[in-house]
Amino acid sequence: MELKDKCPNIILINCDDLGYGDVGCYGSGVNRTPGIDYLAQNGMRCTSFYMASPVCSPSRGAMMTGCYPPRIGFESFEGEWVLFPGQGVGLNSDEVTIAQILQRAGYRTKLVGKWHCGDQEEFLPTNHGFDEYYGLPYSNDMGRQVFKEDFPPLPLLSGTGIVELQPDQRSITERYVEQCRIFIRENKNNKFFLYLAHMHVHLPLYAGEEFVKKSINGDFGACVEAIDWSVRVLLHELRSLGLEEDTLVIFTSDNGGRGDHGGSNAPLKGNKGTTWEGGQRVPCIFYWPGHIAPGQECRELICSLDFYRTLAELGHGTMPADRKNDSLDIRRVILEGGKTPRDTFFYYIMGNLEAVRDKEWKLHVAKDGKPVRLLYHISEDPGEQENVYESHPEIVKHLEHSLEECRYELGDALTGIKGTQIRPIGRVENPHPLAEYDINHPYVVMMYDREEVG
Template sequence: MGNGGFLTAGAQTGLAVLEGELSPLFFPTFLAGDTLWGLEDEEEAAFRAQAGERPEPSTASTSQPHLIFILADDQGFRDVGYHGSEIKTPTLDKLAAEGVKLENYYVQPICTPSRSQFITGKYQIHTGLQHSIIRPTQPNCLPLDNATLPQKLKEVGYSTHMVGKWHLGFYRKECMPTKRGFDTFFGSLLGSGDYYTHYKCDSPGMCGYDLYENDNAAWDYDNGIYSTQMYTQRVQQILASHDPRKPIFLYIAYQAVHSPLQAPSRYFEHYRSIVNINRRRYAAMLSCLDEAINNVTLALKTYGFYNNSIIIYSSDNGGQPTAGGSNWPLRGSKGTYWEGGIRAVGFVHSPLLKNKGTVCKELVHITDWYPTLISLAEGQIDEDIQLDGYDIWETISEGLRSPRVDILHNIDPIYTKAKNGSLAAGYGIWNTAIQSAIRVQHWKLLTGNPGYSDWVPPQSFSNLGPNRWHNERITLSTGKSVWLFNITADPYERVDLSNRYPGIVKKLLRRLSQYNKTAVPVRYPPKDPRSNPRLNGGVWGPWYKEENKKKKPSKKKAEKKQKKSKTKKKKQKTGFFLNCPSGVTRG
């Protein structure tokens, strides 16, 4: 889309840019910095000879690259060494420094939306997952009519494997990872759980085991292995058994560094000076994750994949300050549409990059990986698949301009909690009670209640639990439901320009309205009591079966139900499916 009357960066704003032990299955851990992460060439050869490992082939036998996508959970924007963190991340720092850092890279503010957009290349409004996350008790999953990334890669000969956190629904067997394109799956279905026992309680009396090997509970791993290390072991096993002459897609979705805050004791040694206990635990978890990625990279080299691999690293949303994360100096946190909730740590590392050791400041979004990876794999995207992502490989590898000029962060018609938000406040174009956010070129518009809005320096919280957390220096004014920022000039969202540039506000509100016309109904069903793990052998897993469908009620019962439904309809605000047109004002 053209400039359309939008101001350029900084124009007329008067702003300046504001400044446990490892399992034997693990490879030895080295300090990042030399060949094979710490070994010189001769030592490396000796290491491989001693281990009986096959040397890496000098030339790849497939023109299709091996695709390795690593997704961290709840890693804050500041929480990487090259963003100034006190947490040591030598592996991430080295991989990013030798690759391409993505410094204008966006994801979604919470788990399910980011994962769904990665695997479909579509915004939430086009999959029905606009609201919240998929909860373990909901009969909901990523809609089955969406062609997933692994399905498209399988069409062109890729072996596809997922290790780690799914969080895209599982109430039916058809929703499971192995039915959505993955040859193998080893990981958890839910959004969080204990790192050692792999149990998760959604509420009192709703607890179960959450670790799967393909379509069955992996009870054999109920032995206290820390999940970051356990998942890395599985990645190593997959690589050790796969022929590097055949293309592979590995989706590694680590549980770390999501709460609960747990880590093996030895990773705490470097962080005794951090007073805040949550920050200290988080730092230990991130160090363990950094070491795990070191071992994944070493396995790629050892088993002959590395020279023909593309490694993509991404966080799934912003960090949560109450759980040790930091997005400083960005505003907001996980679960919000401020930059701290959606601007992510991301980079690409690959020998196949044309321009290595660079920084990409072009606009990139998590939906872009879908068409980019399919193109790299020499696959085809059907004409009837309407994607929101763009092929950005030339932008990353060669430094060309990004084809992307805007991002719809989201439109959530269910979340309408903004005080005094209204159609009138949106110039008759948009109901500003609706939570929404959009970025067009340098401009970002937010409506509704974007979420907690403070700027939180690292370690600024006490050791009190999240329910006692309240450290806001800036609060949302009760009458405000629209914000406008020039993100290029003001990346920290310090100066709201909505009153100064009403014309820009109107243009962006119209853009929201245009997007909303393409939205599908929201999928957010109520809890299903049949989801209780106690009814499923103590395991979280598919519970819905065809025979569970309700029998057709008798005519008399149907008439009674219809009458009751009409009585309740006036009081009902949301249901299984809900779509809110831009011009509708909600009470």
């Protein structure tokens, strides 16, 4: 079958803060993940896959639009790293998401889980290409929680309406999976795009009792095993409906892990919120029986930005011609084991351009707002242990030129350069939280009892 003839259902599973070393097929010996490992054993496991940001909102906005965060105004959010409840900014309604492209191509579309691209109505998923939405609009630590009593109640949404306030987080994964199963069954005769954005393993860690009892890695392991259970349920659903060979499943994480509370980014350096490899290099698995050969390890440089063009091409969608994006078509990589079309990848945090990878080399030029000069042979030194900056002046010169080109187009807060190809973030006047605390409301959980955040 020619590449142009392939038109699968698509299930994108995006975890929250799941680190490179947190699943079995990436080296974890403490988190049991037979379902995720099955995807890798029977599909393609990527070892040089990156998210476009080491934190949540810019990572998710970038994945939906195929653009580095600064291009869509997502470099920061009124001085914050991520979006908070009731902020008047979010994903601009002029942006065209992959959900919109697939929707226009005849796909039924649904997001189940975390959105985190703005909680005002015009920013919500159903106004960005999703026919249906069910989930928490932002992080699970943004509700009423011990020492965070000033936060509004955590809302569980269906569409744009509130289903429940302060839901029991221990049952959220099961509720998400049931929503996915219903959607798949209702659309077994249609092409569909299902985006499952897990709450786990973002803090606070709440998992169902059955997972806690089985875990050998405490609450963190229980949350990972809950994710794995969801994968096994969805695979079973596809098989029972005869859809497995018609469905591309992608498994990944929005950024690297915190590296504490039981998590791991091993063997990578750094963690969530940093531009070390542990902040942005994450697990990614492609699974599509009959189309992706089993047991492959892909070492090619690819990233979440590439989902946009690749899924649009697979779904016979039309890319917007009136705006630039940063996505590349990686169909030949995942379907044929071919070479990547991507030479470079840029590492941004809070609008600061801190590093660039070009094929097998990575150059850091800033950390924590201060200049640094660090060069790593990243294909051989993924742990970023040996700085070879002084030994390779020509490589440094080449990478610095790439950084200058990126600054000109996308900007760089560190050097004060404003990009020439950036678009504005969405804004609304008089924003308000989705819910206000009411002392008389019979909340399911009046106050989440764990102090973990982040």
